[in-house]
Amino acid sequence: MALVLHIGDGKCGSTAIQHALHEQRLQLRASGILFDTGPSRRDHFLLTTLIGRVTRSSGPGQIEYARHNLTSLVKQAVDYNHVLISSEGLLSADPKEVLDLLAHTGLDTSDVRAIAYVREPCSMYPSLIQQQLKGSSKYTAPGDYRRPLDLFVHRWQTTLGVKRVSVRLFDRRSLLDGDVVKDFSTTLGSMIGDSLPELTGAQVNTSLSAEQLIILQSLQRKLPKESQGKFTPDANRLISFFQSLNSGGMIGNSIKLNEKASSLIASNNMSIVSNLNKLVPGLGMAIPSVNGSSLQVSKVAWQGDGSVAEVLLNVNESLVDTLSLLVNDKNLRPQASQELLRFYVSDISRRNAIVSALQKQG
Secondary structure, three states, X not given: OXXXXXXXXXXOOHHHHHHHHHHOHHHHHHOOEEOOOOOOOOXXXXXXXXXXXXXXXXXXXXXXXXXXHHHHHHHHHOOOOEEEEEOXXXXXXXXXXXXXXXXXXXXXXXXXXXXXXXXXXXXXXXXXXXXXXXXXXXXXXXXXXXXXXXXHHHHHHOOOOEEEEEEEEOOOOOOHHHOHHHHHHHHHHHHHOOOOOOOOOOOOOOOOOHHHHHXXXXXXXXXXXXXXXXXOHHHHHHHHHHHHHHHHOOOOOOOOEOHHHHHHHHHHHHHHHHHHHHHXXXXXXXXXXXXXXXXXXXXXXXXXXXXXXXXXXXXXXHHHHHHHHHHHOOOOHHHHHHHHHHOOOOOHHHHHHHHHHHHHHO
């Protein structure tokens, strides 16, 4: 029996992959692959709590639920050719610690195969800060962002019991048909040597615009200190409202980094990407650059008040003001609603989505 671990990385399509696996778990079972998370489609992420990791959605009974989930997998595993576990936090975890945990629970770890997706640093960073600001007013400064993907991958490649590690580039130009779910399905089939039903999925996570991210951070700064690092009802409502606004097309500019932020991230991660490409021949991750040329920049201290606007390239200040009135001032909401519609006079899809979102908001 092969134990297949989808180990991440975070912000590399894990939610879409997990959603597809959960929706088509019966077809996978018919092909001899056990994927079971219990009632929730994402509960494998709880496994990292058993090796001391803390999640922002932690709550009572989390560790016990994770143990129960593992125990259930062990009981069912005898009837299948392969067991599949998906947890994006595993890439950065100590592989030996992970395998010791799984073996102690009763899973066979003599033949472990891992699948990882990795992302170019200047592409990863915007997704990272968006995720951070969903639960906090603070985000990692560009000069402090350094993710040692080469170290993570090397540890998995050299851990006893891990027979194969497949590392894929999370980039639409590299993924099969530009689709991470299709790419994962093909990679999984190749890894276990069996023909599989093709996994299909839809986009699960939705991005906010640069302007919406500024408003979200403004809200987070008003919340009590004890709520920092946690998902709160107020923040969740605002995010849901923005996602509803965006259902007809993004309201505002996509999140892109300015040159200073990109340069700092590039200088911190150049050697990591170079080493990673050597560890994974054919990966082809681009060396971080700005304006198409590799950078040789000295480390510059990031100075500012921590406003996310400091790292963003394109921000429509007028739209920021309109969105701020829309979510913060009930008396001026009708006026702000009309102003928002004027931004998209000839865009029927966006206008319809705006009207629908405003009606739901009440």
